[in-house]
Amino acid sequence: MxxxxxxxxxxxxxxxxxxxxxxxxxxxxxxxxxxxxxxxxxxPDPQLESLIALYEPRKTTYxxxxxxxxxxxxxxxxxxxxxxxxxxxxxxxxxxxxxxxxxxxxxxPTPEQDVQVMEAEFLLNDMLRIEAHLERLADDRQIGARDRAELERELDLFQRLTKALQAERPLRGQTLEDAERELLQGYGLISSKxxxxxxxxxxxxxxxxxxxxxxxxxxxxxxxxxxxxxxxxxxxxxxxxxxxxxxxxxxxxxxxxxLLGQIRFYTVSASEVRAWLLPKGGTVLQAAGTIHSDMARGFIRAEVIQWDDLIQLGGLSEARAAGKLRVEGKEYAPIDGEVIHIRFNV
The missing domain is CATH 3.40.50.300 (P-loop containing nucleotide triphosphate hydrolases)
Structure with a gap:
């Protein structure tokens, strides 16, 4: 990030x-x-440090x-x-x-005024970029250079964004579908960040x-x-x-x-104890892919436990023996602070 x-x-x-x-x-x-x-x-991660103290691994990664x-x-x-x-x-x-x-x-010092100055400049630059893109879309519509339905959807999106900017509303506050957010990634609209x-x-x-x-x-x-x-x-x-x-x-x-909408999850072993970032609401399958693409490709299930429960039980093996590891499927959304062990086969 x-x-x-x-x-x-x-x-x-x-x-x-x-x-x-x-x-x-x-x-x-x-x-x-x-x-x-x-x-x-x-x-900084006190939770990770507690896991390091438990495992005493050869390598630690924040x-x-x-x-x-x-x-x-x-x-x-x-x-x-x-x-x-x-x-x-x-x-x-x-x-x-x-x-x-x-x-x-x-x-x-005028911090309140400074915010307004920066936001106004963000809005202005985004408006210029969107206006230029709307002109290109109008040209494409006139010459029939693109699929009509796709072009109309894009026109509707950028016209909605124009109205927001004209009302002096930064684009980061707009409600957008995932496909619309993906489309906008290449346009460098800074008030959306x-x-x-x-x-x-x-x-x-x-x-x-x-x-x-x-x-x-x-x-x-x-x-x-x-x-x-x-x-x-x-x-x-x-x-x-x-x-x-x-x-x-x-x-x-x-x-x-x-701000970035990230949570932390952990992987633990004698060789490495590591903290990872995952978008809040992301799935355990995404977490597996963050660790290694093979884990996502061959995902079977995930064993999950909160970090402090793991500390209390003494490790993954002890938690498994006590029946305290939850088994979750690929659609499970991890929460902050969980230790995750991926079972996979490739």
Whole structure:
């Protein structure tokens, strides 16, 4: 999964990127041209760590999210054609909002206004793309270049999207059928992508109220970026000393997982204990294919148990002997935190 970290110049995007990925990129470079730094972050997972302690495997693998520190948005939120093309490649966005006083500018922080500026630019760019596509569809209809029924369905879809944009409604809120979502994947409509608002706070200050109904999070970006550079035990000690209950970067990572609609499931053995991501509502057959295509191709059944029940019983063998492993078919939809063992034959 890939999330682009976006925001107006000076919002602190790089600090948030450093906090999430443990990178140490220089901050304060207000670039006007498109530049993207990427980093991969392990998803913090106490449940996985409990399973690791039980199995003591030779290898451990955390679920991961790829983040991009995306520079190039104008002071007014404007997006170049190159930047729009880059944004279209991400699964969603973390929009960083400046909620701190900046000594380099006399302007006070206005996170609510910043959201509106970015959303307006997303809507404008999507409208331009949709209008261009509607013109091509009209040409195709005139010359009979495509199947008529298919073309009419596509026209209806893009006309509905046009009405939503004209009403200043981002496309991420539209109710679409699976086939329609699949059709839209190649058009780079950025207001259709999930968006998480992150207030980058001044240390000791509270988040500002936001009228938006978008998911939101708040953290001290500069502090979290600095703590991400420390050894884990030192960072834990610092938070304990200053009574910081939760690591801000871990809370933000959880918010990112929720934004992307992902759950975690686990596979366990003496050789490897691993966390995997699966779209919420996905089937155990999809989970099998995520592990290996052969497992999906030769799927017989899945043995399933919640991670904490497995810990209490002492392992898969013990859970099987106690009759505590549930047997599920290929249409079963796993829930977050389940350990899954796939039975297959190829």
């Amino acid at each position: 890939r999330l682009g970290i976006i925001g107006l110049p000076g919002a602190g995007k790089t600090s948030i990127f450093n906090a999430l990925t443990g990178s140490d990129l220089p901050v304060g470079n207000h670039l006007s041209h498109v530049k993207i730094h990427t980093g991969v972050a392990n998803v 679920a991961q999210i790829t983040f991009g520190d995306v520079a190039g948005m104008g002071e007014d939120g404007s997006l170049s054609g190159d930047l729009v093309n880059q944004l279209a490649q991400w699964d969603g966005f973390v929009a960083v909002l400046r909620a701190f006083e900046d000594p380099l500018t006399a302007a006070p 999930p968006l998480l608002l992150v207030q980058n706070l001044e240390e000791g200050k509270d988040p500002r109220p936001l009228a938006s109904d978008l998911p939101s999070f708040a953290l001290y970006g500069k502090l979290e970026a600095e703590l991400a550079q420390l050894p884990a035990d030192e960072a834990v000690g610092f938070r304990k000393e200053f009574e910081i209950a939760e690591a801000g970067n871990e809370g933000l990572m959880s918010a990112c997982l929720s």
